[in-house]
Amino acid sequence: MDLAGRVAIVTGGAMGIGFAIAEALAAQGASVVIADLKDGAAAADKLRAKGHKAAHVDADVSSEDDTRRMARVAADTFGRIDILVNNAAIYSTLSLKPFEQLTVADWRKMLDVNVIGQFLCCKAVLPAFKTNGGGRIINISSGVAFKGNPGMLHYVASKGAIVSMTRTLATELGEHGVLVNSVAPGFTLSDGVHRNPGLAGTVAAFSVRNRALKRDMLPADVVGAVSFFAGPSAAFITGQTLVVDGGAYYH
16 A cells, blocks of 8 residues: 555546556555546546545646646545646547648647646646645656657657656756656557547557567556556656557667
8 A cells, every 4th residue: 555645636537547547546545536527426436436535526637727626626625635647638539640631720639638738737736746745747648759650640749748748847846856757658458449440440450569568458557657656666766758568669
């Protein structure tokens, strides 16, 4: 129970990778707040049914008002905030297309959620971290940031921005005892991906062929890295990105 007494917020935590992370942190003793646009209440109920401490808040991470409310609910419910997992992102609904077919609207929606959303969530929890004398931020990036996968330029760019943002935040927030790291998963067969034939049917087989470990990657494969960065064993690690993809890219 390395995280006993800690309070964690997991954005996009109602399903897929986000819920797997929320469940893992709760199993380690953390009180978990699931922030999502929908199904957050049901996800929190699942955690409570297993004896964990959990709450939820309906939140759009691209909204500054919503992210402030997210932090307020976490602090009011559990008394503090110690960990932020920035997982919410646009991915599973993507349609692969050449870059010249992308529109400015496509770009703005992607950046609003995947990049500005993480910025707003970090900004929202920082006052609580300063009060605590420290905290942990784990940003979910992607292995595509290092490989430059075609057909999703705006998504790849957004995840590359997260790697750079992680490094700068680590530098700025170190004086406050806030550790900022990133986890970059490979292609993961999450709930949302299963509902998108263009991803599940096209990218999955290619991804397995290009891994040292020849199997599908599942949400459970991500949680160990996140738990590590959230826990006491990572107390002197900041500004780092850990690629978790079964050996498709060596970072």
